Amino acid sequence: MTxxxxxxxxxxxxxxxxxxxxxxxxxxxxxxxxxIVKGPQGRRxxxxxxxxxxxxxxxxxxxxxxxxxxxxxGGEFKFYLQRPQISAGKLFxxxxxxxxxxxxxxxxxxxxxxxFVEKVGKLKRIDT
Numbered sequence: 001m002t003x004x005x006x007x008x009x010x011x012x013x014x015x016x017x018x019x020x021x022x023x024x025x026x027x028x029x030x031x032x033x034x035x036i037v038k039g040p041q042g043r044r045x046x047x048x049x050x051x052x053x054x055x056x057x058x059x060x061x062x063x064x065x066x067x068x069x070x071x072x073x074g075g076e077f078k079f080y081l082q083r084p085q086i087s088a089g090k091l092f093x094x095x096x097x098x099x100x101x102x103x104x105x106x107x108x109x110x111x112x113x114x115x116f117v118e119k120v121g122k123l124k125r126i127d128t
Contacts, residue, residue: 004107005044011035016072017050018123019057019086019100021064026123027056029100034071045103052100054089056127069102070111070119078116079108 017032029050037045048071060067069081081104089098111119 003043005036005046007036007044009036009038009044012073014048014050014071015074016070016120017048018070018120019052019060020068020070020119020123021060022066022068023064024122024124025060025064025126026070027052027060027125027127029069030097032071034073046108047101047103049099049101051097052088053095053097053127055094057088057100059126070116071108072116076113078111078113080111080119081108082106 012034014029014032014034017029018026019029020026029052032048032050034046034048037047039045048069066083067086069084071079071081073079081102083106084102084104086100086102088100089096
């Protein structure tokens with residue numbers, strides 16, 4: 001991937017993050033953060049995480065094969081991660097949360113504030 005991450009190395013708090021299915025079903029990630037690390041050749045890489053109810057992720061995947069992530073880092077920094085690599089806990093008890101980790105498989109798309117608000121407005125939240 002070419003250099004597409006506009007942030008320096010470090011951990012960044014994410015104001016809002018949503019795990020989104022193609023049918024617009026979605027859940028919010030709790031306490032989301034992203035981390036930017038520098039690889040051996042100096043290229044920056046992104047990984048992130050947030051807390052989720054495992055059964056909600058399973059529910060999203062029952063009708064959908066892929067999931068995307070919407071990230072709001074505040075201000076003008078709104079991003080869309082298409083089909084990131086996702087891993088989460090494997091305990092499927094109704095009241096159990098685990099850390100969902102994600103890493104992009106392709107560069108993210110930056111969204112305008114209006115574009116982000118529009119996408120979030122079309123979500124069908126299953127976690128509320």
